[in-house]
Amino acid sequence: MPVASQRIIVAFLLVLNVLAFPSYSDKAIHLDPRQDEKYAGTPIEFPPRMAFTGAKRIPDAAHPFIAPRPNDLRGPCPGLNTLANHGYLPRNGIATVAQLTQASQEGFNLGYDFARAVSSLAVLTRGNPFLNLVSIGGASPRLIPPLPGAIDGTPGGLSKHGRFEGDVSMTRRDAALGDPGALDIGMLDDFLSYVDRLGDGDVVTQSVLNEYRFHRFQDSLARNPKLVYQVGRHGFSYGEGGFILNLFADGITHNTTRRTFDSFLRTERFPPSWNRRAAPFEFPDIINAAEAIISAHPVPPGKKNAGGTYVPDTDPRLDFPCGLYYNLVGMGVPAVLLNTTGLLRKNVDKLLMEGIHPLFADVCPEPVIPEGPAGV
Numbered sequence: 118m119p120v121a122s123q124r125i126i127v128a129f130l131l132v133l134n135v136l137a138f139p140s141y142s143d144k145a146i147h148l149d150p151r152q153d154e155k156y157a158g159t160p161i162e163f164p165p166r167m168a169f170t171g172a173k174r175i176p177d178a179a180h181p182f183i184a185p186r187p188n189d190l191r192g193p194c195p196g197l198n199t200l201a202n203h204g205y206l207p208r209n210g211i212a213t214v215a216q217l218t219q220a221s222q223e224g225f226n227l228g229y230d231f232a233r234a235v236s237s238l239a240v241l242t243r244g245n246p247f248l249n250l251v252s253i254g255g256a257s258p259r260l261i262p263p264l265p266g267a268i269d270g271t272p273g274g275l276s277k278h279g280r281f282e283g284d285v286s287m288t289r290r291d292a293a294l295g296d297p298g299a300l301d302i303g304m305l306d307d308f309l310s311y312v313d314r315l316g317d318g319d320v321v322t323q324s325v326l327n328e329y330r331f332h333r334f335q336d337s338l339a340r341n342p343k344l345v346y347q348v349g350r351h352g353f354s355y356g357e358g359g360f361i362l363n364l365f366a367d368g369i370t371h372n373t374t375r376r377t378f379d380s381f382l383r384t385e386r387f388p389p390s391w392n393r394r395a396a397p398f399e400f401p402d403i404i405n406a407a408e409a410i411i412s413a414h415p416v417p418p419g420k421k422n423a424g425g426t427y428v429p430d431t432d433p434r435l436d437f438p439c440g441l442y443y444n445l446v447g448m449g450v451p452a453v454l455l456n457t458t459g460l461l462r463k464n465v466d467k468l469l470m471e472g473i474h475p476l477f478a479d480v481c482p483e484p485v486i487p488e489g490p491a492g493v
């Protein structure tokens with residue numbers, strides 16, 4: 118057969134294929150009951166690695182602090198809230214994978230691979246991966262509508278409990294005991310009392326983190342009948358403790374002082390004359406920082422059973438380190454995301470395979486397949 122007619126047949130088959138398997142981008146979708154518009158997705162692209170990764174004065178003149186306006190969304194992450202309050206992230210609190218990746222590198226020198234992975238996880242689990250958007254706070258049905266067909270319910274934003282936000286936070290209550298997205302001033306002051314008791318009253322030290330983090334676990338153990346502290350949340354919670362010591366610390370003095378701590382946690386504002394750290398903080402650094410805190414008071418990952426007893430996990434699929442991957446992606450990302458076609462499926466695959474998988478691939482070469490429930 119002549120090459121030209123082969124080409125025509127291939128082109129014809131491609132057209133047929135598109136007709137037979139309409140992608141979400143071809144369909145008219147109801148954004149909300151009052152609207153009837155075409156709902157087009159956005160192809161996800163990762164930004165290039167940040168070029169200069171040394172210490173640097175943050176914020177620069179182009180990123181002044183402006184307190185959030187009434188409809189701006191803020192949530193459980195003091196790092197992202199601070200970035201939004203300075204316009205490193207959109208001030209309304211709604212961001213793409215690229216914006217999250219770029220802002221956390223620029224503002225805090227979070228490592229590129231980790232930033233990509235955690236930004237991907239945020240959009241996959243708590244945002245809309247068709248539109249490439251996530252709220253760093255609560256739901257925003259107007260700006261972040263459900264996926265086509267609402268196959269995963271309404272995107273909750275990072276404040277929604279489960280999948281990403283979890284128990285045993287340092288400055289936010291467990292979801293069963295209060296608002297898990299909002300700063301609890303009492304907890305913040307409790308944290309600072311450890312600086313007075315264990316340190317010089319000014320510098321937030323390793324032992325402050327070691328003791329306060331353990332105290333928070335004991336408190337959740339005693340008071341939260343629904344405590345869930347499996348390897349994903351367990352790992353993140355210790356990692357976030359490490360962020361306070363390593364990402365909030367001034368890049369030149371290497372200390373997180375009370376003033377610095379207060380600026381980030383209470384006002385969610387970069388402190389005056391503050392410098393970001395001098396080297397990227399990558400996944401292995403986070404593991405080390407988490408390890409340093411947990412080794413002071415080892416606590417097994419697990420959750421409470423119906424009778425209210427804390428049961429450490431024994432399922433080998435949850436064993437560290439691949440268990441971390443399995444818990445976050447296998448259990449946390451809804452299976453229905455793979456039941457899609459077209460651009461949505463392309464975005465989902467990209468976030469899973471190019472966003473998250475590379476973080477684990479050395480140790481856990483087998484990609485984890487999402488098996489999680491939808492709409493939770």
Ligand code: HEM
Binds near residue numbers: 218236239286287
């Ligand atoms: C794309 C990047 C990031 C995402 C998606 C993200 C997301 C989150 C989420 C969902 C939580 C809540 C977890 C919980 O307590 O249940 C959290 C907590 C936290 N994040 Fe981030 N984060 C990011 C980057 C950062 C950066 C750059 C910092 C800078 C230091 C940071 C510091 C923290 C801290 C200290 C906590 C713990 C708050 C507490 O326990 O009270 N995060 N983050």
Ligand SMILES: *[C@@H]1O[C@H](CO)[C@@H](O)[C@H](O)[C@H]1NC(C)=O
Binds near residue numbers: 317370
């Ligand atoms: C950081 O804090 C430690 C502990 O208080 C202190 O000894 C050290 O001098 C501080 N470092 C700087 C550069 O100020």
Ligand SMILES: *[C@@H]1O[C@H](CO)[C@@H](O)[C@H](O)[C@H]1NC(C)=O
Binds near residue numbers: 452453456
């Ligand atoms: C995927 O779609 C099929 C066909 O509509 C359905 O039977 C199945 O339950 C879906 N799977 C998930 C995980 O939603």
